[in-house]
Amino acid sequence: MAEPVTYLEAIRQGLWEEMEADPRVFMLGQDIGTYGGAFRVTAGFLDRFGPERVIDTPISESAMVGAAIGAGMMGLRPVVEMQFIDFIACAFNQIVNFAATCRYRWGQAVPIVIRGPSGGNVRGSAFHSQNPEGYFQRAPGLKIVAPATAADAKGLIKAAIRDPNPVLFFEHKYLYRRIKEELPAGDGVVPIGQARLARAGRDLSVVTWGAMVHVALEAAGRLEAEGIELEVLDLRTLKPLDEEAFLASARKTNRVLVLTEEPLTGSVGGEVAARIAEKAFDWLDAPVARLGGPDTPVPYSPTLEDAWLPNVDKLVARVRELLSH
Amino acid sequence: MAEPVTYLEAIRQGLWEEMEADPRVFMLGQDIGTYGGAFRVTAGFLDRFGPERVIDTPISESAMVGAAIGAGMMGLRPVVEMQFIDFIACAFNQIVNFAATCRYRWGQAVPIVIRGPSGGNVRGSAFHSQNPEGYFQRAPGLKIVAPATAADAKGLIKAAIRDPNPVLFFEHKYLYRRIKEELPAGDGVVPIGQARLARAGRDLSVVTWGAMVHVALEAAGRLEAEGIELEVLDLRTLKPLDEEAFLASARKTNRVLVLTEEPLTGSVGGEVAARIAEKAFDWLDAPVARLGGPDTPVPYSPTLEDAWLPNVDKLVARVRELLSH
């Protein structure tokens, strides 16, 4: 085991190692070269890998993704950085209609990764705080990944790059420099499509991902003092969902709360809750609850954003409600 | 009561009457003027209302929506036609980030309508068959409407135009010329946000919208012969959802199936099912089931599309399963 590294550094290492290992891997993004990226995820890459593999692009999200699709079809492994993941909206058509459908329509794999900083709690207001997974959950052919730990961030970015399908990789910027872990030795690749049991417990399962995993763990710690044992399942991959994992957890604890940082309506939390409600119905002792943000854009002011975000207090309150059902 | 009119004609009338009644209403779209629209929804409008109010645009979905936003802010009531609703993906950023957020962020209403033909069963393949509601369900600030009958199509397009918020109006092209009804006399406006009980029944509620309402009604007819009484709830508005209506139906029949023509994962069907499962839990005698399309693009060949689409046989089979739960 080495020094503990941040979530951001873990992503950087994952990208770096894949660039080292596979000459097909290259990057497209705004300010990723000389500047090393707005969050410095790719600092040093230009020097090491050169301008043909670390390409600073114009401000053209749609063309960045389009070019990645073309290059991916040709056998390369492009990784596109969105400076903030919110700007992915500008590439929506290329992603859901082009990248996601080629395999089905004409058998052509599109091995691309689109990554970038998502999430709130950094006072980024409406366009630098989004969790856009709910926009993409409906697009057949995509994979969506959202790691909560440094080890997963590194292991999953590697898996995403090696995956022969288009993968959206949502990094949570609140976690970038706030969590630190020792990483496992070796390759450390983490398979896409597998949830992680972040904490075992018998009384209620919190199914979540991204920064909310840490909220759930903190709530679990708080409730433990009262003898309440939360199970925390970190989905890690949002598409395809690890249905077996959350159904198993539901069958075990018989009570489930799905926690998301998205505005609740239309969130991935809905899909997860609907599946549990349908497929684990006979095991449920309480309704499958959901906790998310309100159905508004993310507000800027600290008082507003703090009120907006799901947090430990809100979660604990909902858990108590469910346990008394 | 007048002659029965088609779903398409009902939309045409609704648009026409609003254009007549309110000089602020105008239209932007490709080929909507001289040609009267790819489906002839706006046939005759150019002659009546002139080129300043019936504007043929370049092939620029993002700019069409953007211009509508600007004009809407200025107090006009723009109606944008997508030639096929699939192309709405090209305007995604303008819709979810611009139109939908102005009211919350700076108090500015954006009274625009974006309408167009959606849905499959017309051999339109992957890009002329989509039901994109699942992509937009997550966007706070939008309203989404998807009528199933001619009366609702007319009444809801009027409501959409009068609504001071951005409204996505998804017309189902399979219904355009396949259903005919006498329309109610008078204004006939149908409020946004209210579901419609399409058929009362005691045994199981099918909650659905768009063309699937007719599938549900046909299934209900078939099951009636066996003494099974389906209730069919037509949501009509998908955002904001008429939660009271589907919860009431769930409490009444104690069994619910949510039916959607979307690929199932990430569909609006997930949101609806999750809410029922959470808020009507104690009334449920069976899991909230969902039936939708497979998680693939819509295929072209008749044998494939027929296998793909939810239909009466599939629905009846699922209903039987649920009733024996």
Next chain:
Amino acid sequence: MAKTSRGLGPLHPQVAPAAADRLARTSLAREQQLELYRYLQLTRMTEARLGNLYRQGKVVGGLYSSRGQEAVSVGSAYALAPQDVIGPIIRNLGAMLVRGVQPREVMMQYMARADSPTGGKDANTHFGDLSRGLVAPISMLGALIPVMAGVALAGRMLGKDLVAMTWIGDGGTSTGDFHEGLNLAAVLNVPFVLIAENNGYAYSTPTERQMRIKNIAVRAAGYGIPGEVVDGNDVLAVYEVTKRAVDRARAGGGPTLVEAKTFRMKGHAEHDDAGYVPPELFEQWRQRDPIDRFHRHLLAEGLASEELAAVTAEIDKVLDAEVDRALASPFPPPERALEGVYEEGPPAEAEAGGVGAP
């Protein structure tokens, strides 16, 4: 470079019929010209067969024709080398045929048959096959432009010495992806050629309501790349202009925007009678029919009219067989609807083994 108009008058067509119907000078040999002739006729005659199938109710969705525009697709694709990659759109059947697509493939696509290249999953010309240098479009116009720029980029990175080419209609030039894709291609200086096929209309919308300029090619200056206007109904001119662009791209000179002036001689699709097109426009352009003109050119060049008739006779025979083979294919089995959303194995390796390989 063409001059810009600031007025809003009638802007199309711009290319005066060449004096005495003389076609462009060419370096192409007799055999090559004969080959061009064959592809032009193959395109038109394949589309005629598709029209028959449509009228027989065999075509499942809409049918799109390139009638009157065949020289654009054929002439431009003929300028490519075997390693080059094309991304044709709906009216580029001729380009696909030049690149080796068989007529039955397209017939089966339109008829949604099991043995079509997409196995019935997608329609018309919407299929691709990288092993044949063919990328499939999506319906959203413009989207292929950045994708083909990416193909060109990859080609350079992989040392494949290839040029990527795609086409866009006058209408499609109004999309954001046209701008983003062409600008990115220019900035990255990739080997990419974009043929803007200005056929006077986008569905019912005349070009002057699509843009306030007479020549799409002037936009090239906005990307710092060469732009050329060519008579799209002169197959030799299209070939020569495209060849220069392809050679420049291959030599590291970056992208070119070629505008081919032509005319859509039918409606937008088979269902559309194009009542919005003034009949005299059709008449004018009929006199510039690219195949008739090339036929006259070949006769003037000394080819025998029997020689040319033999070409069409041979094509007719080929097409009889192609239609039969296409019709013999069944509809696909229903379970195929569920297959193939995700790639399961690793995708095909880049042949040259990575960026920077020679």
Next chain:
Amino acid sequence: MAKTSRGLGPLHPQVAPAAADRLARTSLAREQQLELYRYLQLTRMTEARLGNLYRQGKVVGGLYSSRGQEAVSVGSAYALAPQDVIGPIIRNLGAMLVRGVQPREVMMQYMARADSPTGGKDANTHFGDLSRGLVAPISMLGALIPVMAGVALAGRMLGKDLVAMTWIGDGGTSTGDFHEGLNLAAVLNVPFVLIAENNGYAYSTPTERQMRIKNIAVRAAGYGIPGEVVDGNDVLAVYEVTKRAVDRARAGGGPTLVEAKTFRMKGHAEHDDAGYVPPELFEQWRQRDPIDRFHRHLLAEGLASEELAAVTAEIDKVLDAEVDRALASPFPPPERALEGVYEEGPPAEAEAGGVGAP
């Protein structure tokens, strides 16, 4: 119109410093020039105050500066009439001030206070108020261009005789919306002026990696509209060029694309030390500082240096009060987070009562 380069050499800056630092000829009277001077100083000094607040930890998010570019915003907005509508972006504080925005409004926005125009919901210059002719942007660059084209369209339809204006950076010109919006505006011939603010960089990306052309203005030809290059550090030149564009738009002549050459004298935002900018560039542009130049011009025009010092002294006093008022505002109450997603009543009526009204 400026000429296009096909090379990829260093492309910025293009405007040679005017001989002997002479500013453009102007029709503006002394009082108006003094007013321009006040707005230039008000912009710079307000931003200086914001910098203080930032360093005191009072600014909640990032802080963006227009230092060195003030003449672009001020000179262009000054060319507008009261009924005109602007859509400023992040570096157009000067334009907002010219249009009557108070410094405290922007301070409260940055500090996320309850009494900010958005009530703490949105940040920085991201606020609008149609009653003051002000449209708020979204962060996604380019998106405002079609929106402001729509404002212009509505203005014409409502007979309001207004011109809509917005700004875009060199980087933002690469977005699809730039192209779609400008093309739509051109085709519809709406009264719209787009100021492309070429400040050498988009974040860390120099203009020559953003585009393969020296002058953004050449793109105007691709839309069939006039394009002009102006020295963005000469407030009089910016004013005069913009005024012509605004007058033309108001007279029914359609949109204009104005490119103002300037330089971003700080990093992208306050956190960015702009280490990627060669120091000599800063030095060169410091010598062309728009306020210094205008100051010298006014002295040469016969204004007394005391008169100009009085202007800044007055501003300083104003800003003291503005800062105090801004700081006095509390953070918004938490429940506001949930309010106002939907408009409940009917939206404000179009004042003129409908399309075609005079």
